[in-house]
Amino acid sequence: MRWILFGCLFLSVFGMASILRADEKRPATKTEWASEVKKRLVENLAVAVGSGLTGTRHPELKLIVRRNGTIAKVTVIRSSGHKSIDEAALRMVKRTGRLPPFSRDMKGKQEELILSIEIDLGERPRPDTTSEGETVYQALGFRLKLPQPFEISQTRRSNDTEIYIDVRSRTNEPSSTEANGTICTIGFDARPSERDMTQSQLNADDVILKKITAAARRDPSLFGKVESTTVFDHDGVRGIATITTPSFFDRQLSERRQYQATMVRPRGTVTVSCWTTAKAMPHAIAMFQKIAEGTGLAKP
Structure with missing residues (x-):
């Protein structure tokens, strides 16, 4: 029951975003669409992890996106090695809501999108x-x-x-x-x-x-x-x-x-x-x- 409720809530958030963004501009090409998708997703990435984590992590997600930009499914296909980071990547997708609608040169009913994310947890050094x-x-x-x-x-x-x-x-x-x-x-x-x-x-x-x-x-x-x-x-x-x-x-x-x-x-x-x-x-x-x-x- 808990998993079903979570699934319904997940989809309802995407559905609401679809209504709010119904009049957004359609990307001109598939390349432009992919670039906008990546930009929109990464803008919603926020990682809250313990101080014991360092280095660079690379979780990888698979998204199934419908023509109107709604997300049918998202899964972690390569773990970052830490549960909190994988969960942050999934929350990123949820916060993003609906993605841009397909460009006119994208003919399919849905698109499979593989997204590799780099999350840097190391220090940012200053030059000497x-x-x-x-x-x-x-x-x-x-x-x-x-x-x-x-x-x-x-x-x-x-x-x-x-x-x-x-x-x-x-x-x-x-x-x-x-x-x-x-x-x-x-x-x-x-x-x-x-x-x-x-x-x-x-x-x-x-x-x-x-x-x-x-x-x-x-x-x-x-x-x-x-x-x-x-x-x-x-x-x-x-x-x-x-x-x-x-x-x-x-x-x-x-x-x-x-x-x-x-x-x-x-x-x-x-x-x-x-x-x-x-x-x-x-x-x-x-x-x-x-x-x-x-x-x-x-x-x-």
Whole structure:
């Protein structure tokens, strides 16, 4: 009886939202619809957890959405590992109410939506110094200088050896495919797996080729399909840059492309991941490359 009552209450909330939003604007395309759905859901996410939880959690939900935007069903298909976070993700959907109605190019009666959520519970570190556009995180031995028109929107850490820096464009050029406006995320890990190798060894042709081959063989449903790969030189490091299509979990964003540059040093690995539309990517690559070239190791 309790479960039936909960189900009725759940559906009645969505039904009420449907009436209140009956006159809302219909998204023009499926890509626009998916972006608006993600934005609306994340805006309603609130996590109240104990202080003992740290790090980044990634619960994953499956939603069945009807043409008018009402949600027929929502389930947790991958747990975050903590019950309170999974419940917060479900409450997020309930608070959101009805989603946008389908765009005209969406022909089905309902849509299955897989939503992967990143919930960061770690500290947000402040840089040690910032001067002349360069930001230095001395404790990690990492520095960053962003080209115009990019700026840091937030930083986060899940442990003592990693940092993730979100970057946005003040002019929205190139256009972002993320609901929060993030155009790139820069990651630095001070624990590279090749710690015992010299830079010359890391730059060797056979090592680079091995990494390219491994990337090409990854499951495209999980990591996206590699469309192109280039090798570049920066500050004595040979880096690898790839352009990939969306993974299975982001298949509703079919027009999105990801640029990812990886540079491995004995003292740490830098990964620059940037997202924009397939149409904008050819012109955006040069800007993303400049962001990658603005990363480096801080002087001891």
